[in-house]
Each structure stands twice: as structure tokens, then as C-alpha cells.
Amino acid sequence: MTILDEFRQAEQRLIARVRELEPLAREYAELVDELRGRGIDVGVGASTSIPPAPFADATPVGVAPAPAPSVAPVDDPATQPPSPIGRPGKSAKAAPKRKASRAKTAKSTRPSKRGARAEQILALVRDRPGLTVKELAEELEVEVSSLYQPVRKLVSSGALRKDGLELHVGEG
Structure with missing residues (x-):
């Protein structure tokens, strides 16, 4: 060759x-x-x-x-x-059905104002150091993916620190 x-x-x-x-x-x-x-x-x-x-x-x-x-x-x-x-590639069947009312239910853990989710995360980690993001999601009854961004922001601001998968209150 x-x-x-x-x-x-x-x-x-x-x-x-x-x-x-x-x-x-x-x-x-x-x-x-x-x-x-x-x-x-x-x-x-x-x-x-x-x-x-x-x-x-x-x-x-x-x-x-x-x-x-x-x-x-x-x-x-x-x-x-x-x-x-208005999104390419989505058919009419894939459009989510929304309820007419967006009122909160009694069990809702959705934050009512900006920053409330971060406060919920910090409060849980203060009470139970070493929680993982998955455990936080279970505790807050939300999808794990909805916590990645607020946790990342808290870690970058120093309010939280990560030790492997575990979260601890930071110095900030």
C-alpha cells in the first residue's frame, strides 16, 4: 500500500x-x-x-x-x-395542554417571586448538609433539571459549595 x-x-x-x-x-x-x-x-x-x-x-x-x-x-x-x-419541528399534537387557571395548589413548591427557589435550596442545605441535587428535587417535588441552574448560580456566588455530589453551605 x-x-x-x-x-x-x-x-x-x-x-x-x-x-x-x-x-x-x-x-x-x-x-x-x-x-x-x-x-x-x-x-x-x-x-x-x-x-x-x-x-x-x-x-x-x-x-x-x-x-x-x-x-x-x-x-x-x-x-x-x-x-x-411557533417552534419548528413541533406538531399540534405535541403542544402542551395548559389549564385555564395557573393558581397554586396547596402542595406547590413553586417560588412565588424571583430568588425564592434559591432560598428554598439554601434552607434545605442548611438543615441537611450533604444533600444531593436529586434529593433536593425529591424534597421540593420538582424535576431535577429545574434545579441545576439555581444550584450552579449559588455555587458560583459562594453561597453553596459542592463536595462531589453533596451540597454544603458556602462561605458567601
């Missing part, structure tokens, strides 16, 4: 990998856009500028095309009809 043959094989592997990763990169961009649309900070380095695949139809000269990767294609939101809730 010549160096040129090795180079062509390496090139072919790279092209196949780009084809394989492209749908995942597009899905990532869609998820980041969705989070930003909901006002959630996705952090540094999260970019949604995914360029089109430069090698989508490339085949090196003298090399047979690689078989298509076994990754299901991601639907292009631009080709989908607009949804009733």
Missing part, C-alpha cells in the same frame, strides 16, 4: 465521520437555540453556527464511496410547517 493510498483511506474515514456527526451537530444547535429561547444560559462555547457539511457529497478520486452511516437523518426544521406554538 502506498502513502497515497493510506492518505486516501484516511480522507475517506474523515468524510464518513463528518457525515455521521452532522445530524448530531444540527441537533445540538437546535437544543441550544431552544434553551436560549427559553432564557436559559447555556454557558461559554455553546455555538449554534453549524456550517453545512463541506464534504457531504465528496468522494476522493479513485476511491469507492463509503456506505451511508447508520444514523437516522434529522428533519430540517426549515422544511417543516409552522407549528401552532
